[in-house]
Amino acid sequence: MDMVVSNLQQQRAVTEQLRREAVIKRVPVSQAVADIVKFIQEHEQDDCLLVGFSSQRVNPFREKSSCSLL
Amino acid sequence: MSRDTNVKVSPIETIESLTKEAEHLKIKLEDERQKLNDVTLAAVADRLEIINYMNVKPRRTLKGHQAKVLCSDWSPDKRHIVSSSQDGKMIIWDAFTTNKEHAVTMPTTWVMACAYAPSGNLVACGGLDNKVTVYPLSLDEDVTLKKKTVGTHTSYTSCCTFPNSDQQILTGSGDSTCALWDVESGQLLQSFHGHAADVMSIDLAPSEIGNTFVSGSCDKMVYLWDMRTGQCVQSFEGHESDVNSVKFHPSGDAIATGSDDATCRLFDLRADREVAVYNKESIIFGINAVDFSVSGRLLFAGYNDYTVNVWDTLKCVRVCLLYGHENRVSCLQVSPDGTALSSGSWDCTLRVWA
Numbered sequence: 076m077d078m079v080v081s082n083l084q085q086q087r088a089v090t091e092q093l094r095r096e097a098v099i100k101r102v103p104v105s106q107a108v109a110d111i112v113k114f115i116q117e118h119e120q121d122d123c124l125l126v127g128f129s130s131q132r133v134n135p136f137r138e139k140s141s142c143s144l145l
Numbered sequence: 146m147s148r149d150t151n152v153k154v155s156p157i158e159t160i161e162s163l164t165k166e167a168e169h170l171k172i173k174l175e176d177e178r179q180k181l182n183d184v185t186l187a188a189v190a191d192r193l194e195i196i197n198y199m200n201v202k203p204r205r206t207l208k209g210h211q212a213k214v215l216c217s218d219w220s221p222d223k224r225h226i227v228s229s230s231q232d233g234k235m236i237i238w239d240a241f242t243t244n245k246e247h248a249v250t251m252p253t254t255w256v257m258a259c260a261y262a263p264s265g266n267l268v269a270c271g272g273l274d275n276k277v278t279v280y281p282l283s284l285d286e287d288v289t290l291k292k293k294t295v296g297t298h299t300s301y302t303s304c305c306t307f308p309n310s311d312q313q314i315l316t317g318s319g320d321s322t323c324a325l326w327d328v329e330s331g332q333l334l335q336s337f338h339g340h341a342a343d344v345m346s347i348d349l350a351p352s353e354i355g356n357t358f359v360s361g362s363c364d365k366m367v368y369l370w371d372m373r374t375g376q377c378v379q380s381f382e383g384h385e386s387d388v389n390s391v392k393f394h395p396s397g398d399a400i401a402t403g404s405d406d407a408t409c410r411l412f413d414l415r416a417d418r419e420v421a422v423y424n425k426e427s428i429i430f431g432i433n434a435v436d437f438s439v440s441g442r443l444l445f446a447g448y449n450d451y452t453v454n455v456w457d458t459l460k461c462v463r464v465c466l467l468y469g470h471e472n473r474v475s476c477l478q479v480s481p482d483g484t485a486l487s488s489g490s491w492d493c494t495l496r497v498w499a
Contacts, residue, residue, distance in 0.1 A: 079160075082160055083158070083159070083160050083163070086160050086163040086164055086167070087158060087163055089163075089167055090163045090164075090166050090167045090170070092339070092377060092380070093166075093167050093170035093171060093174065094166075094170065095376075095378075096170075096174060096379060096380065096417075097170050097173060097174055097177075099379065099417055101177060101178065101181050101415065101416060101417045102181065102415045102416055103181040103182075103183050103184075103416070104181060104182050104183055104184055104185075104186075104413070104416045104418070104420055105183050105184040105189070106415075106416075107398065107399075107413040107415045107416035107420065108184065108186050108189045108413070108416075108420060109189065110396070110398060110415075111186075111394065111396060111398060111399060111413070111441070111459075112189060112190065112193070112459060114394075114395070114396040114398075114440075114441060115396075115440045115441050115442045115458075115459065118395070118439060118440035118441070119440045119442055121439060121440065121483070122438050122439050122440035122442060122443070122483060123439075123482075123483055123484045123499075124199075124201055124438045124439075124443060124479065124483060124484070124485075124486060124499075125196065125199070125438050125440060125442050125443055127199075127200045128484075134484065134499055135223070135224075135241065135484060135485070135499070136204035136205060136240075136241070136484070136485050136497055136499035137204070137499075138204070
């Protein structure tokens with residue numbers, strides 16, 4: 076009997092989850108993707124791993140210059 | 146003799162009726178999602194310029210762990226890194242100098258999770274001890290003196306993170322749940338039930354007011370959770386094996402995943418579906434960790450074949466490979482200001498790329 080009750084509860088949780096997800100408002104992929112592209116384009120110039128550093132001097136992990144003035 | 150018709154009888158739910166409804170809802174959901182699937186990401190990105198030059202090089206190697214590096218996290222100061230290892234140690238590194246500032250021995254091996262608190266003054270870690278323990282960082286005294294166990298799962302702790310303050314910790318566990326803990330009292334504030342297997346990875350929504358997080362699991366599923374209610378808000382399927390890593394796109398509107406099925410994927414929250422798959426026929430190894438560059442254009446992924454693959458998230462092509470590690474790449478993370486990438490490996494080292 077306990078088994079039946081717990082199975083029922085489990086199935087109820089699954090169905091309730093699907094009911095919640097069924098009423099989610101969705102946007103077309105074209106719109107979602109356009110917004111992702113827009114976000115990326117607005118931030119690309121600040122993306123050092125993508126566009127590099129304006130000068131290696133501003134790279135905090137640059138190698139220290141191996142030659143020095145005597 | 147008339148029957149009382151005022152009594153409202155609630156429909157009796159049986160397993161059969163619930164199962165039937167679930168099947169119906171699944172079909173409806175798939176129909177709805179498919180109806181809005183009007184274009185592919187790669188097609189939209191076709192007009193964009195390709196990324197033809199990347200100057201990311203290996204800059205530092207952090208040596209000191211005696212066994213596999215399992216997890217790492219950047220400090221908010223963009224300079225320090227905490228790492229944890231199979232050797233039972235947690236190390237705090239100065240990534241600029243490669244010096245070790247602290248080395249803490251845990252009461253367990255396989256320390257699978259570690260994280261910096263937003264203040265930078267506290268770290269948390271856990272693993273096969275099933276716990277999450279915090280260590281206040283101080284240069285003056287032994288950090289183990291003030292350690293504090295915050296939470297305990299019924300299986301290993303696989304991941305942990307601080308949601309927006311030093312006061313709370315969110316954990317994921319092999320017991321298939323996630324949990325939100327109060328650091329001060331050790332109280333369980335919320336638990337998150339739904340996954341059918343080990344939770345491997347969690348990530349918080351990037352917005353500071355965001356109250357959602359995402360989880361990836363060995364049940365192949367990706368769930369989006371509401372931290373306040375404990376409810377699953379959205380679920381994403383598609384992966385054919387364990388989901389080892391999940392990460393929010395910096396826009397907060399999408400989630401990248403890495404899986405044992407040798408693919409990374411992009412799921413969009415508003416379209417409520419998968420919008421991209423990042424893979425090649427030649428790639429047959431699983432992915433343990435993913436992270437975005439600050440714009441979200443690049444996706445870094447750490448593979449079991451010892452490499453880090455860099456994907457163009459829009460054109461859905463591989464930009465380059467980062468070679469260096471001599472064993473599986475187990476963890477990687479872009480630094481908070483986006484200037485560097487750290488990676489950890491079963492070769493016992495961490496590397497910094499910039």
